[in-house]
Amino acid sequence: MNEIKRNQSIGVPKPLVDGPEKVSGKALxxxxxxxxxxLVGRIMRSPVAHAEIINIDIIEAQKLPGVKVIITGDETDEPFGILPIARF
Known part of the structure; x- marks a missing residue:
């Protein structure tokens, strides 16, 4: 049979360089x-599956620091699957 070469990687454990950071939660x-x-965008969805959204009150959200604009389904022409397509 063939002998295993000393520098062969298969079947040999390799230390994870970033392992400690990942398991400690310190990895970025x-x-x-x-x-x-x-400018960062966020999509907020209903926490209830298949729920019909009747009304969205954006007044308090508009007052939060850093908020530039809030776009709701009212600003879309038509839905696309479960996500609206914006006009802009």
Whole structure:
């Protein structure tokens, strides 16, 4: 039979360089970085599956620091699947 070469990687455990950071919760991911002067969008959905949204009160949300605009389904021409398509 063929002998296993000393530098062969198959079947040999490799230390995870970022393992301690990941299991401790200290690892950073792309979502952890926010570029300066970057406008960020969020989509809020109903926490209830298949719920019919009757009314959305955006007054309090508009007062939050950093909020630039709130777009609801009223600003869309037609729905696309479960997400609206905006005019702009």
């Amino acid at each position: 991911y792309s979502g952890d970085f926010v570029p300066k002067n970057c």
